Amino acid sequence: MYTQSNQSFFNSESIFVVDIDSLYILDANSHAIEQYGYSIDELKSKKITDLGKRVELTGFEGPDLDQSVIHPRDVWVHRSKDGTEWMVQMTHQKFRHAGRAVKMAIAHNIDHLISDDEVQISRLPKIDLIRTQMPFGLIEWNSKLVVQDFSEKAEMIFSADHAEVIGKKAEDLLFLPDKFVNQFRERISSRIENGDTYFVIESKIEDPLYDQKICLWHNTVMRSENGELLSVYSLIEDVTDQRKSYVELQKSETKFRVMNEQSFVGIYILKDRSFVYANPRLTEITGYSEKELLDDIKFRDLVHPDDIAHVNEQRKIWEANPKESYDFSIRIISKSGEVLHIKTYGSSIEKDGERALLGVVTDQTQQIKALESYQSLFDCINDSMYIQDVDGTFIEVNKEVENTTGYSKEEIIGKDPSFLAAPGKVDMEDANRKFKKALTGKPQSFRWWGKKKNGEIYPKDIKLSQGNFFGQDVVIAVARDVTEQVRREEELKRNEELFEQLFRNSPLGIAMLNRDSEIVQVNDSFESMFGYSEDEIVGENLDDLIVPESEIEEAKALSDRKTTFTLTKRRKTKSGELIDVFIYGVPVVIDGETIAIYGIYTDITDRIRAEDKVKQSLEEKEILLAEIHHRVKNNLAVITGLLELQFHNLESAEAKSALRDSQMRINSMALIHEKLYQNESLSNIDFGVYIDELVRVIVKSHSKEGVNVNVKMEADPIDLPITKAIPCGLIINEIVTNSMKYAFPADHENPEIAIQLKQKNGGAQILISDNGIGLEKPFEQMGGNSLGTLLIRTLSSQLEAEMDVDGSDGTCYKLSFDLEKS
Numbered sequence: 001m002y003t004q005s006n007q008s009f010f011n012s013e014s015i016f017v018v019d020i021d022s023l024y025i026l027d028a029n030s031h032a033i034e035q036y037g038y039s040i041d042e043l044k045s046k047k048i049t050d051l052g053k054r055v056e057l058t059g060f061e062g063p064d065l066d067q068s069v070i071h072p073r074d075v076w077v078h079r080s081k082d083g084t085e086w087m088v089q090m091t092h093q094k095f096r097h098a099g100r101a102v103k104m105a106i107a108h109n110i111d112h113l114i115s116d117d118e119v120q121i122s123r124l125p126k127i128d129l130i131r132t133q134m135p136f137g138l139i140e141w142n143s144k145l146v147v148q149d150f151s152e153k154a155e156m157i158f159s160a161d162h163a164e165v166i167g168k169k170a171e172d173l174l175f176l177p178d179k180f181v182n183q184f185r186e187r188i189s190s191r192i193e194n195g196d197t198y199f200v201i202e203s204k205i206e207d208p209l210y211d212q213k214i215c216l217w218h219n220t221v222m223r224s225e226n227g228e229l230l231s232v233y234s235l236i237e238d239v240t241d242q243r244k245s246y247v248e249l250q251k252s253e254t255k256f257r258v259m260n261e262q263s264f265v266g267i268y269i270l271k272d273r274s275f276v277y278a279n280p281r282l283t284e285i286t287g288y289s290e291k292e293l294l295d296d297i298k299f300r301d302l303v304h305p306d307d308i309a310h311v312n313e314q315r316k317i318w319e320a321n322p323k324e325s326y327d328f329s330i331r332i333i334s335k336s337g338e339v340l341h342i343k344t345y346g347s348s349i350e351k352d353g354e355r356a357l358l359g360v361v362t363d364q365t366q367q368i369k370a371l372e373s374y375q376s377l378f379d380c381i382n383d384s385m386y387i388q389d390v391d392g393t394f395i396e397v398n399k400e401v402e403n404t405t406g407y408s409k410e411e412i413i414g415k416d417p418s419f420l421a422a423p424g425k426v427d428m429e430d431a432n433r434k435f436k437k438a439l440t441g442k443p444q445s446f447r448w449w450g451k452k453k454n455g456e457i458y459p460k461d462i463k464l465s466q467g468n469f470f471g472q473d474v475v476i477a478v479a480r481d482v483t484e485q486v487r488r489e490e491e492l493k494r495n496e497e498l499f500e501q502l503f504r505n506s507p508l509g510i511a512m513l514n515r516d517s518e519i520v521q522v523n524d525s526f527e528s529m530f531g532y533s534e535d536e537i538v539g540e541n542l543d544d545l546i547v548p549e550s551e552i553e554e555a556k557a558l559s560d561r562k563t564t565f566t567l568t569k570r571r572k573t574k575s576g577e578l579i580d581v582f583i584y585g586v587p588v589v590i591d592g593e594t595i596a597i598y599g600i601y602t603d604i605t606d607r608i609r610a611e612d613k614v615k616q617s618l619e620e621k622e623i624l625l626a627e628i629h630h631r632v633k634n635n636l637a638v639i640t641g642l643l644e645l646q647f648h649n650l651e652s653a654e655a656k657s658a659l660r661d662s663q664m665r666i667n668s669m670a671l672i673h674e675k676l677y678q679n680e681s682l683s684n685i686d687f688g689v690y691i692d693e694l695v696r697v698i699v700k701s702h703s704k705e706g707v708n709v710n711v712k713m714e715a716d717p718i719d720l721p722i723t724k725a726i727p728c729g730l731i732i733n734e735i736v737t738n739s740m741k742y743a744f745p746a747d748h749e750n751p752e753i754a755i756q757l758k759q760k761n762g763g764a765q766i767l768i769s770d771n772g773i774g775l776e777k778p779f780e781q782m783g784g785n786s787l788g789t790l791l792i793r794t795l796s797s798q799l800e801a802e803m804d805v806d807g808s809d810g811t812c813y814k815l816s817f818d819l820e821k822s
């Protein structure tokens with residue numbers, strides 16, 4: 001265990017502030033001025049490399065050195081103004097000072113390490129030790145993406161040797177796919193253009209022990225004062241096991257449709273620059289309620305004043321290219337006044353028929369704050385990290401431990417895990433056994449229940465691994481709060497139990513199949529419907545079992561569908577009986593791949609039989625109705641024939657005219673029944689066709705020698721029921737008959753009758769006009785002694801029709817009535 005001196009670190013080591021481009025010394029502490037013997041002005045005239053020369057430790061005559069601690073490329077021989085020489089190891093930290101990129105260079109005197117019999121590890125820079133022991137890989141790149149540093153954990157993750165990797169470009173590293181390298185470069189270029197310093201990217205690497213190794217890269221970009229790339233620091237986290245667990249959980253949740261919607265990012269929809277939707281995470285980030293965001297707050301109101309111009313610029317770019325997605329980083333001000341760093345991604349969508357903007361927000365405040373200092377290498381990890389000595393005592397924790405537990409670092413250091421354990425929920429003896437195994441180099445993983453300072457009990461997953469901290473053996477514990485995962489697992493278990501009950505007790509027959517249509521499980525209703533027990537058909541192909549041989553190919557094609565489908569088919573039972581069933585097919589698809597199929601069956605045999613009986617009865621009634629129309633038409637024809645016989649036995653011209661008019665009226669009704677008999681529909685006729693045939697019969701019956709009446713027909717296709725067709729036919733018969741009898745004297749030129757049938761505003765309009773001599777007086781003043789006039793008025797009233805008659809220039813009847821009224 002190392003001991004702390006009362007002397008300040010900043011006064012016990014020589015520290016220089018150096019320009020990152022030129023390497024000229026910009027400032028130095030008092031210890032450096034005293035140790036090197038130069039004045040501050042003399043030091044400022046030198047580069048840091050002028051103080052000595054780099055040396056190779058190999059070949060150095062002295063005791064063996066632990067080169068996992070002293071890196072050969074960081075060892076120099078420095079010389080004071082009076083010529084005194086000593087060995088130093090250089091460590092560096094990059095930051096911005098007075099608007100320019102600089103680095104702090106610390107010259108650690110390691111003469112005593114080389115002269116002593118033992119290497120005093122506790123005297124070396126703390127960050128170098130943590131770098132080698134952290135459960136995250138570290139890669140440092142220069143401006144050309146050439147590897148400058150490659151930690152031991154990185155060697156383990158990528159199965160690559162430090163010596164083989166150092167000095168190579170990203171493109172030359174065999175463990176990095178070309179696609180990832182291209183994306184990595186693009187993201188770095190994007191960060192430089194946008195002025196950002198931090199980004200996360202994922203890599204997928206083929207690995208002999210895994211189908212695929214998945215790593216999460218946390219990257220910090222260092223730039224010069226003029227914005228040029230200087231270097232990139234990458235922290236690599238192997239998330240393969242986590243991702244596999246997540247994928248398996250996702251598959252299970254999707255399969256049983258019990259996944260509750262959870263969002264760890266803010267989601268919003270903007271229309272006309274105002275919020276029309278905000279999810280709970282966005283309200284948590286901003287501090288505003290959903291109502292406040294939707295009613296009172298615009299997106300611009302949240303933006304930090306210094307970033308409004310940047311947002312406006314991005315908005316103009318998006319409005320010019322609405323199909324393009326976007327992403328940018330800005331600062332916003334929460335309701336409490338806190339300045340937050342966010343990353344927002346967005347794309348154009350259509351909402352309620354209008355263009356809108358769908359955006360996703362991630363809160364990067366913690367990452368950015370963590371990356372502001374070199375210590376962030378330890379503190380920026382989102383998981384809680386504990387370092388324990390061989391007795392299990394905590395000797396170091398990161399910031400996330402404080403955030404999660406509610407205890408300060410000072411309250412935790414010096415305690416053992418029992419201090420943070422939930423009483424009654426942790427087997428401390430078992431935990432100690434796992435701790436001892438980790439000390440021997442055997443990594444351990446297990447579930448642990450912790451207790452926060454506020455008394456809250458919560459679950460977390462623990463990973464223990466062996467490490468070295470300031471020269472002593474330690475165990476590094478990485479803890480992840482899995483409260484939400486445990487909640488989802490419990491919810492999944494409850495829903496699986498509910499699903500099983502619903503599945504088993506459903507009155508519908510249900511079969512669950514694998515992707516090859518093989519039966520995995522069936523419920524009781526399926527067994528009852530088809531006569532099979534579950535035990536005798538599990539593993540069998542469902543189509544081969546219940547589908548008639550003539551429909552096998554069609555059924556197999558349906559099994560390959562990736563969308564829900566319904567159909568009515570016949571399926572065979574165990575006894576060979578064919579039953580009518582309604583089938584509801586539900587494929588379970590993940591990432592375009594069908595992992596299961598649900599076949600849901602309803603026996604509709606009784607319903608089909610009942611429908612057949614109703615259909616048969618309906619057909620019989622339709623035949624009967626057609627026969628009635630036929631017989632009515634025949635009976636009317638007999639009446640017309642009788643009137644014709646009577647016509648020939650009369651001598652009175654007036655009586656003959658009356659009989660002829662009656663014949664035409666009966667004929668107009670008989671023609672309707674004839675059309676109904678001939679029509680597929682026994683209740684409606686095409687009235688335009690009917691008018692055309694009726695008028696031709698009337699004109700032919702009343703034609704005069706030497707008078708050739710021209711008939712113009714214009715009819716929309718309108719179907720009328722018999723209740724409207726008969727009165728309409730009688731009205732047309734009376735009007736056209738009157739025109740033929742009275743409108744055209746023998747010397748009338750170009751006699752013409754025009755008939756129009758139009759559909760207007762949900763109703764029908766009939767116009768009947770002639771260019772004859774017109775009426776002697778207005779229609780309203782004509783007496784009721786005429787049977788024709790009486791019929792026209794009576795039948796118009798029966799139709800509830802509006803009728804206008806104009807007899808000033810020829811005669812024109814306009815009849816309008818509603819088609820909906822019967």
